[in-house]
Amino acid sequence: MPELIQPTDDDARALARGLIDTARFGALAVHEAGTGLPMVTRVAVGTTPEGQPVTLVSGLSHHTKALELDTACSLLIGEPGDKGDPLTHPRLTLMAKARFLRHGDTDRDALAAHYLQSHPKSKLYIDFPDFCFVKFEVDKAYLNGGFARAFVLGPQDLGL
């Protein structure tokens, strides 16, 4: 992401919002439990009915244990295709805090029903007792629309 940040416009907002709405998976960065080192792993990505980005994770996984200790995280979405230079494909880095939504919590079942529409294969494990949702409360977003097309967005630019 070049430092030459462009002024945020409606095209940038729509591009970022579209990346969130169409994401099926992404890369999650956390502070690793125990070491505090940066650690990045793959996670599924969907949205809440209100459009907030969310993932479904196992409590047994490294990233979940990390987020339980330190909710600061970052989520990269926007996947390149198989062709062309991957760095010309738009992508969005969300700077966020993780908020857990577990079995029994208000809105968990509504979120599960919504999530299954975009992730039908997750029905195999969505109700496992160790699985929970993590909602991403976005503080800031870095949008890279390709070389020299960098923007810094706030939650309001994403409709959050």
Place this chain on the structure above:
Amino acid sequence: MPELIQPTDDDARALARGLIDTARFGALAVHEAGTGLPMVTRVAVGTTPEGQPVTLVSGLSHHTKALELDTACSLLIGEPGDKGDPLTHPRLTLMAKARFLRHGDTDRDALAAHYLQSHPKSKLYIDFPDFCFVKFEVDKAYLNGGFARAFVLGPQDLGL
């Protein structure tokens, strides 16, 4: 990555090595400059002639500035296809330290020639003065071969 780590075997080593050898891009986690927060961005990924993972970055980018202040980083490689559950696709999390290789450094030109073979489109910017290589010196790797197929590998398992 479930905590139920399996014993490392040659299949796991070959899978991990194959993910490194075929990666064209990945997700890089760093401590953001200024805030220290986890930040994940997309980077191109190739290898040195010796098989060490490497990226080519602009000195103007957020992640490069972050690595100049703190070399601790993590690289996720192994991209899901367009179909199926992305979480069943194998992926590799490298826990690493960044080592810069800049214009004029020994081996930079040999690396550039090697890198261009796998990333021909980078010839448009590889010689820009602000671009440099970052080699990943791997301390540890977390291999996830799909549900319940988790391994922890050392550099020697990756031929590094």
